[in-house]
Amino acid sequence: MVNQESLLFPKFELFELGAQLRRSSNAAPAILAEGWGSRHTNIYLEAISRSKGEIRETQHHLDIAHAKNVSISQADEWSTVTRLTETVMVEFDKPSV
Numbered sequence: 001m002v003n004q005e006s007l008l009f010p011k012f013e014l015f016e017l018g019a020q021l022r023r024s025s026n027a028a029p030a031i032l033a034e035g036w037g038s039r040h041t042n043i044y045l046e047a048i049s050r051s052k053g054e055i056r057e058t059q060h061h062l063d064i065a066h067a068k069n070v071s072i073s074q075a076d077e078w079s080t081v082t083r084l085t086e087t088v089m090v091e092f093d094k095p096s097v
Contacts (some may be wrong), residue, residue, distance in 0.1 A: 002058065004063075006073040013070045021061040 002025040006018035028051045035047020 002062075009065070009070050012087040013065070013068070017061060017065055017068070017070065021065065023060065024054050024061060027051075028058065 003022050006021045009018040030038040031047050031051040035051075038044050038047070050076060051097070
């Protein structure tokens with residue numbers, strides 16, 4: 001959804017904010033997938049931490065897009081990213097037992 005939305009940005013934002021938004025939104029699941037394949041817990045935990053950073057970066061880019069009024073259906077995108085962020089934060093910020 002974020003990729004499709006960013007491709008609708010005006011040309012002056014398509015290759016700046018749009019590209020950053022596409023990269024950060026694609027990075028989070030890719031980093032998790034890479035970490036999941038590791039047999040070492042520390043590497044997986046590092047991947048979770050890096051992925052959370054990419055999700056926060058995506059939220060930031062969506063905030064900037066909203067502030068610049070370049071997002072067409074920003075409310076839908078915001079709720080999707082917010083749900084994803086909350087899920088990741090809740091699941092991976094739980095104390096280890």
